[in-house]
Amino acid sequence: MKYSCLIVDDEKVLADSTAEYFNLFGVKTAVTYGADGCRNFFKENSAELILLDINLGDGSGFDLCRQLRADTDIPILFISARTSDDDKIIALNIGGDDYVQKPYSLGVLLAKVRAVLKRFCKNKVKQYSDGYLTVDFETKQVYAGGSAVKLTSLEFRLLRYLIENADKVISKRELFEKVWQDKFTGDGTLNVHIRRLREAVEVNPNEPGYIITVWGDGYKFSPQGERR
Numbered sequence: 001m002k003y004s005c006l007i008v009d010d011e012k013v014l015a016d017s018t019a020e021y022f023n024l025f026g027v028k029t030a031v032t033y034g035a036d037g038c039r040n041f042f043k044e045n046s047a048e049l050i051l052l053d054i055n056l057g058d059g060s061g062f063d064l065c066r067q068l069r070a071d072t073d074i075p076i077l078f079i080s081a082r083t084s085d086d087d088k089i090i091a092l093n094i095g096g097d098d099y100v101q102k103p104y105s106l107g108v109l110l111a112k113v114r115a116v117l118k119r120f121c122k123n124k125v126k127q128y129s130d131g132y133l134t135v136d137f138e139t140k141q142v143y144a145g146g147s148a149v150k151l152t153s154l155e156f157r158l159l160r161y162l163i164e165n166a167d168k169v170i171s172k173r174e175l176f177e178k179v180w181q182d183k184f185t186g187d188g189t190l191n192v193h194i195r196r197l198r199e200a201v202e203v204n205p206n207e208p209g210y211i212i213t214v215w216g217d218g219y220k221f222s223p224q225g226e227r228r
C-alpha cells in the first residue's frame with residue numbers, strides 16, 4: 001500500500017495522535033513503533049516521507065537512517081526531544097533532510113510535511129530513457145542497449161543523482177555529501193564507482209558519452225550520450 005508519510009516513533013500515543021491528525025487533513029499516514037517495524041513496513045508498502053525518532057525502543061534512529069539510505073532517497077525528517085547540536089549535525093550528515101524538535105505543534109509539523117512532499121513529488125523523476133539507456137527510478141531497473149544492467153545500491157544512487165542533475169557539473173564534494181552522505185569519502189572510491197558505472201552503461205567506457213569528466217571540477221551527465 002502507498003502512503004504519503006510513515007511515522008517511526010516508540011512514543012505510541014504521540015505517534016498515533018500525529019498520524020490521526022495527518023490523516024484527518026488528507027496526508028495518508030502509517031505508524032510503526034520501532035526499527036524492525038519500519039523495515040517490515042517497506043517489505044509490502046511504500047511511503048514518500050519518513051518522520052523518524054532518534055530514540056527507538058529496539059534501536060537507534062541514526063542506524064536505521066543509514067540502513068534506509070542504502071535503498072531509498074525519500075525525505076527523512078528526524079523528530080526528537082534531544083536538543084544537542086551534535087545530534088542535529090549527525091542527523092543531517094547521515095542523510096536526514098531536517099530535524100524537528102519535540103514537543104512539536106501538529107499544525108506546524110503538518111505544514112512542513114506538506115511542503116516537503118510537494119517539493120519532493122515535483123522534483124521526482126520517474127524514468128530516464130533515450131533509446132539506448134533506460135533507468136527506471138521506481139523499480140531501480142537499468143537497461144543499456146536492450147540488456148538489463150545490474151548495479152549496486154550505491155552505484156544506482158550515483159547514476160540517479162547525475163541524471164537528475166543532467167548537464168550540470170557536479171563537484172566531487174557534492175557527490176560525497178549527497179550520494180555517500182559523507183564529506184570524507186576519498187577520490188579513489190569515487191573514481192572506482194564512476195568507472196564501474198561507465199562499464200555498465202556506456203557504449204564505449206573508454207570514451208564515455210554519458211558520464212563526462214570535467215577536469216578540475218567534477219562530473220556531469222550528458223543526456224543522449226555525447227558520442228553515442
